[in-house]
Amino acid sequence: MSIEVNNESGYQVDEAEFAALAQFVLDQMHVHPQTDLSVMLVGTDVMTDLHVKWMDEPGPTDVLSFPMDELRPGRAGEVTPPGLLGDVVLCPEVAAQQAVAAGHSTVEELLLLTTHGILHLLGFDHAEPEEEKEMFALQRRLLLTFLAGRAS
Known part of the structure; x- marks a missing residue:
């Protein structure tokens, strides 16, 4: 699996x-395992440009996902075909504001947004209440399990 993380934001992350x-x-x-994913961290100016261009909405946002091969999750014992999953673009400055409101660190918010963005690339959405419930529960489970493993 090729996962590329590029930090062009000036915000220090691991x-x-x-x-x-x-x-x-x-x-x-x-x-x-031969799927490619890109995660980029950008400043508010770049995120604003992307948000306006692709979502037709003003100002920066926290995360944008740009799917490529429209891959979907596999099941236990069965994986998806290889391909190019796409790009997750994060804006640490927006994430920092949200982290304060949520009562956790900016890094935790960025990790949450990364999980959220990857799920969008895999076809999950939250436009409808049932979709939101499913996606946010999965996002929470994945992130908490990852963080629990990291702490040990």
Whole structure:
């Protein structure tokens, strides 16, 4: 699996931790080991440009996902075909504001957003209440399991 983490934001993060989280999520979702994923951290100016261009909404946002091969999760004992999953783009400045409101660290917020972005790449959405319930429960389980493993 090729997971590339590029930090162009100026915000200090441990890129290896983001790669480890992405690897964990993709493994848990039974994604083929030869799948490629990119995680980028950008400043508010870049995120604003992307948000306007792709979502037609003003200002920066916390995370954007850009799927490529429209891969979907596999099941236990069965993985997806290999391919290019896509890009997750994070904005640490927006995440930092959200982290204060949520009562946790900016890194924890960024890890949450990374998980959220990967799930979007795998076809999950939260437009409808049932979809939101499923996606957010899965996102929570994946992140808490990863963080628990990291703490030991």
